Amino acid sequence: MSLSSTDNSQVLSVEEQCKRPKTGRLAAASSIGTALEWYDFTVYNLMAALIFNHVFFPSFDPLVGTILAFSTYAVGYVSRPIGGMLFGHLGDVLGRKFVLVTTLVMMGVTTALMGLLPGYASWGIWSPLLLVSLRFIQGIALGGEWAGAVLLSMEHGKPEQRGRNASFAQVGPSCGTLIGTGLITLITLFLSADDFQQWGWRIPFLMSLLLVIFGLWLRRGVGETPAFLKLEQNKNTTHTPIKEVFSQHLRPLLIAGGARIGSDVLYALVVVFTLTYVTTVLHLPRPLALTATMLGALGNAITVPLFGALSDKFGRRPVYMLGALMAIIWSFAFFMLLDSAHPVLICLAVIGGLQVHAAMYGPQAAFVTEQFPTRIRYAGSSLAYTLSGIVGGGFAPLIITSLFKEYGSTLAVSGYVTLALLITLLAVFSARETANKPL
Secondary structure (H helix, E strand, O other), X not given: OOOOHHHHHHHHHHHHHOOOOOHHHHHHHHHHHHHHHHHHHHHHHHHHHHOHHHHOOXXXXXXXXXXXXXXXXXXHHHOHHHHXXXXXXXXXXXXXXXXXXXXXXXXXXXXXXXXXXXXXXXXOOHHHHHHHHHHHHHHHHHHHHHHHXXXXXXXXXXXXXXXXXXXXXXXXXXXXXXXXXHHHHHHHHHOOXXXXXXXXXXXXXXXXXXXXXXXXXXXXOOOOOHHHHHHHHOOOOOOOHHXXXXXXXXXXXXXHHHHHHHHHHHHHHHHHHHHHHHHHHOOOOHHHHHHHHHHHHHHHHHHHHHHHHHHHHHOHHHHHHHHHXXXXXXXXXXXXXXXXXXXXXXXXXXXXXXXXXXXHHHHHHHHHHOOOOHHHHHHHHHHHHHHHHHHHHHOHHHHHHHXXXXXXXXXXXXXHHHHHHHHHHHHHHHOOOOOOOOO
């Protein structure tokens, strides 16, 4: 069917407005938001494991204080669906770029405010309450960031490279983890334990403002996506994207959400719980755990786009499912390597865990967003990301720590991770293949 002259003029107009950004800038603009997100989360995770039980929950047993700190970590996930609904709606109504600027600023400001927050000794109960409140607001911003970051690169890029392009946003978590862990490692090397607990822990939170400024500069050079502009010109945008997702696209929502659970839980095990286990259970030096995390994050950042590209060639489902199967095996091998207490094997445990995570994480962004049509893609992807985040990553550190405290065995932890990965396998198996199919 040929295009009418009106359609031709519309397509030409969209092309004029959307000069395709250079791949490097597109990748950086897409990944900067998720990098900031996971920088913030990594800093919070590490401080929850190392400092917050002293600063905000000083009257509890160290492991109980850590569990309480991880509970405030979960608040950032519980509030995400609010951001997913709010910014998912705005992203499909007002556009991808508008939302991405808003969420970036919100994330940076709330994280910086955490760095200024007085401890329990100064403000009493108000201190942890304000920490939870800032965490809640931060979670709202995070709920709207991920889908927009993915769509920015995927809808600007070539159709046959959607897996690779969408994975740019997935590189952000490893970069954020690497930057956050590296910065904290440097601070702990140059400060005494007392100085770090008194004021040094605040530095990484305040540094998030630099990432915000850099991110705003990057995103300024990338325009609105062609897919959304075409919707606008054809007057095909929706005013009720959230309603459409639940009423017409519930099955894709469940599949997309289920696909994320396993990778989130595995990430919590390998990145978040490792520090607690190595320092509290094995009584090994903190820099060893931080070094292992940094090496793992570096490997993850390199291989995520490779697995995204492989999903363009072989399909999303085969690559994703292979990663989930490998992760089940690694969830048991992981503790065998840690329990050796050998530095090289501990690093191998984390590096290997984040490699099998990359096999799922690489194709994940394209897999999730391709489940939904363009008019409700932002809302659908945001909801899948945020709702699964509660079930998966949000409570995973709390559940993992509680299981270990209750049973005193890593088998219970590995069993929990395996259960989450089986849910992911079922979701991906139930989905249609979306690689190289029209959006």
